[in-house]
Amino acid sequence: MNRKSPAMLILLGFALAAILAGMIGPVSASNPKSAYYSDSTSNVFWFIHTSDLHIGARGTQDTANLTWLVSQAKNVIAPDFIIVTGDLTDSTDGNLFGYPNGPYQSEWDQYTNIVDVRVTPEDYFDLPGNHDEYNDGDFNYYLSNSVQGRRTGNTQLSFTRTPGFGKYHFVGINTADNSGDPFSIFGPYYGDYAGLDAEELSFIGAELAANSDSDLTLVFGHHPLAPTGNPEDTYVNYGLDQFLGLMDFYSSVSYGYGHTHAFSEAFFGPGLTQPGFFYLNVASLGKSSSNQYSLFAIDCNGISSTTRTVGSWPVVLITAPVDRYYGNVTSPYGYDVQASSSSPIRALAFDPDGITRMDYRIDGSSTWYPMTNVPADPKLWSTGWNSSALAQGDHTIEVRATNGKGVTSSNTITARVLQSSPPLPPQVHIDSLATGKYVKQNKTTTFVFGSDFYQGDTVVIRAQAMIGTMPVTGASVTLSITGPEIVTLTTGASNSQGIAEAKWATKAPARRSTGTAIGSYTATVTGVTAPGATWDNATTPQATFTIKSR
Amino acid sequence: MRTTFRFLLLTLIACTILSAAPEAQAEQTGREAEHNRKGLEYFKEGFYQKLPKGQQREADRAFDLATAEFQNAIALKPDFVEAHRNLARLYYVRRQLSKAAESYRNVISLAPRDIDAHVQLALAYVELERFDEAVHQLELAKTQTDDREAIRKLDGYIQKIRERK
Numbered sequence: 033m034n035r036k037s038p039a040m041l042i043l044l045g046f047a048l049a050a051i052l053a054g055m056i057g058p059v060s061a062s063n064p065k066s067a068y069y070s071d072s073t074s075n076v077f078w079f080i081h082t083s084d085l086h087i088g089a090r091g092t093q094d095t096a097n098l099t100w101l102v103s104q105a106k107n108v109i110a111p112d113f114i115i116v117t118g119d120l121t122d123s124t125d126g127n128l129f130g131y132p133n134g135p136y137q138s139e140w141d142q143y144t145n146i147v148d149v150r151v152t153p154e155d156y157f158d159l160p161g162n163h164d165e166y167n168d169g170d171f172n173y174y175l176s177n178s179v180q181g182r183r184t185g186n187t188q189l190s191f192t193r194t195p196g197f198g199k200y201h202f203v204g205i206n207t208a209d210n211s212g213d214p215f216s217i218f219g220p221y222y223g224d225y226a227g228l229d230a231e232e233l234s235f236i237g238a239e240l241a242a243n244s245d246s247d248l249t250l251v252f253g254h255h256p257l258a259p260t261g262n263p264e265d266t267y268v269n270y271g272l273d274q275f276l277g278l279m280d281f282y283s284s285v286s287y288g289y290g291h292t293h294a295f296s297e298a299f300f301g302p303g304l305t306q307p308g309f310f311y312l313n314v315a316s317l318g319k320s321s322s323n324q325y326s327l328f329a330i331d332c333n334g335i336s337s338t339t340r341t342v343g344s345w346p347v348v349l350i351t352a353p354v355d356r357y358y359g360n361v362t363s364p365y366g367y368d369v370q371a372s373s374s375s376p377i378r379a380l381a382f383d384p385d386g387i388t389r390m391d392y393r394i395d396g397s398s399t400w401y402p403m404t405n406v407p408a409d410p411k412l413w414s415t416g417w418n419s420s421a422l423a424q425g426d427h428t429i430e431v432r433a434t435n436g437k438g439v440t441s442s443n444t445i446t447a448r449v450l451q452s453s454p455p456l457p458p459q460v461h462i463d464s465l466a467t468g469k470y471v472k473q474n475k476t477t478t479f480v481f482g483s484d485f486y487q488g489d490t491v492v493i494r495a496q497a498m499i500g501t502m503p504v505t506g507a508s509v510t511l512s513i514t515g516p517e518i519v520t521l522t523t524g525a526s527n528s529q530g531i532a533e534a535k536w537a538t539k540a541p542a543r544r545s546t547g548t549a550i551g552s553y554t555a556t557v558t559g560v561t562a563p564g565a566t567w568d569n570a571t572t573p574q575a576t577f578t579i580k581s582r
Numbered sequence: 583m584r585t586t587f588r589f590l591l592l593t594l595i596a597c598t599i600l601s602a603a604p605e606a607q608a609e610q611t612g613r614e615a616e617h618n619r620k621g622l623e624y625f626k627e628g629f630y631q632k633l634p635k636g637q638q639r640e641a642d643r644a645f646d647l648a649t650a651e652f653q654n655a656i657a658l659k660p661d662f663v664e665a666h667r668n669l670a671r672l673y674y675v676r677r678q679l680s681k682a683a684e685s686y687r688n689v690i691s692l693a694p695r696d697i698d699a700h701v702q703l704a705l706a707y708v709e710l711e712r713f714d715e716a717v718h719q720l721e722l723a724k725t726q727t728d729d730r731e732a733i734r735k736l737d738g739y740i741q742k743i744r745e746r747k
Binding site: 127128129131133135137140168170172173175176177214215216217218219263 | 630631633634635636674697698701702704705708709729731732735736738739742743746
């Protein structure tokens with residue numbers, strides 16, 4: 033796990049590519065598009081993601097916030113597990129500058145004193161960050177003190193959850209530098225040349241392959257995968273392409289990270305063959321003043337999350353429908369709400385004083401409607417929402433939780449409602465196409481069908497426009513005449529019998545002209561317009577006729 | 583003939599001197615380097631193997647051995663900056679802050695542009711509550727770099743010391 037030279041990295045990249053090539057074919061991949069909208073209330077579970085505890089940092093709420101998370105939050109929210117993405121310790125021992133020159137066993141002692149009596153290796157997954165690595169490239173302190181380091185002897189994690197309605201794979205990666213370089217006040221890396229070496233990538237690839245039958249794969253690590261705009265925010269350098277290749281190949285649905293001490297919700301897609309993955313940054317539990325942890329839920333394979341401030345209650349999270357704009361994009365992994373008189377809404381709500389009521393409203397309406405508690409799962413609330421009365425398109429759903437003290441908190445998402453398919457406009461077709469000419473006899477002009485014409489005749493092409501068996505009035509037909517000459521004609525509007533006519537005045541030979549070319553011609557319909565109807569473009573009758581010389 | 587003989591003799595002497603000098607140099611470098619290497623081994627044993635497992639006594643024993651090795655290296659080569667740096671780090675880890683400060687001063691005298699050593703020295707001064715010296719050290723560090731971002735950070739540290747005072 034040492035820093036590799038670029039040449040070495042290239043070789044390792046090839047090695048990894050070879051491993052991947054061997055995998056192509058027999059493996060499957062998780063399916064981020066498997067989210068479905070259902071009235072089932074039993075296909076949901078939830079967990080917490082936090083980061084950057086910075087135990088030992090001077091003047092922070094580091095130990096208080098961690099204690100709160102693994103005691104009150106853990107007890108009230110009852111997450112399936114908590115995952116912590118690095119910087120467990122500050123590596124400063126509270127020095128005045130905040131200059132990380134550790135590691136310090138005293139910080140790790142504070143950490144273990146807090147977590148060891150409140151979590152288990154089955155419900156708490158802690159990863160290393162750069163502050164856990166400065167001056168300790170072999171992660172001796174992490175491996176000797178962290179919950180998972182002690183359990184696995186590894187700096188990376190892989191575990192699954194199989195709650196009875198699917199399999200969900202979670203991977204924790206070690207993006208911290210492996211050199212053990214000390215912190216430096218000089219950029220660009222500040223002693224933190226973050227990345228994933230061949231051994232780390234091999235672990236990730238093997239675990240993804242071994243769990244490729246999962247419904248969803250969620251990955252967590254300390255560092256961002258790209259520059260953030262803040263030059264002091266280091267990010268994954270070496271091994272990035274290989275890692276993104278694995279994320280892409282195994283269709284991971286999300287990457288959750290910390291490091292920046294800022295919250296952001298985005299979607300990571302550039303350069304991937306799959307649509308990409310949710311890219312979710314949580315602020316620092318120890319050093320930030322808000323957005324210090326995220327509550328995630330997976331409900332019928334749909335992901336939702338809310339990012340919250342320590343000590344703020346109640347906590348509420350809509351789990352169905354999923355937010356159409358999760359990740360601040362039109363989510364490629366969401367679904368639409370087919371309008372119905374009882375479209376399900378589900379939400380989780382938590383409070384130390386208990387939740388006394390849950391309500392929802394649509395599009396910011398002044399009217400709130402009650403939700404009911406799911407008896408089998410007291411933290412889950414549901415209702416049937418009449419979406420059939422709404423216009424097709426986006427609508428906001430806001431769910432409000434009220435706790436025992438009357439304090440409220442809400443969560444809002446956007447769902448797209450699809451009404452039953454509106455009736456298609458009627459389709460007009462040309463029932464018949466014929467040729468003829470008008471003949472005047474005894475002051476009476478009559479139309480005579482025929483297909484033989486002489487140069488100088490006016491050829492009349494007559495089309496009958498119909499919708500089903502009914503003639504269409506006002507239809508206009510575009511015709512293409514092909515033969516020795518090519519002509520395009522447009523009829524006038526059809527009459528009440530659906531008949532529309534176009535006239536082609538052919539030319540007789542004259543002194544300086546041979547007239548319209550003689551020969552066989554074909555008339556074909558190329559377009560039809562009709563009020564309130566569209567052309568079916570399926571029935572295309574033709575009419576053939578001949579122009580002769582006299 | 584005599585001139586040729588003299589030339590050959592001088593050439594032989596010069597070759598002998600030139601070939602012998604690097605050997606002497608290598609022997610000296612090798613011994614100090616060996617002490618430094620051993621010192622690092624002891625340091626790592628104490629710091630990475632013993633301390634994280636709560637084995638303070640074993641760690642202290644390893645640190646004592648490391649201290650002796652680094653001091654031996656420095657005795658052989660007083661301008662061996664890496665050995666000074668390792669010794670400073672060792673003293674700092676053992677909370678022997680006055681000795682750490684002295685060793686960091688030695689580092690800085692040999693490598694004045696080692697800004698992080700300036701910061702470490704300033705930190706040692708702060709912990710010894712020698713705040714004026716800490717500020718002075720950081721001001722000195724600012725004169726050793728053109729990196730604006732680093733200077734901004736050093737100013738930040740100075741500000742923290744002044745607020746602390």
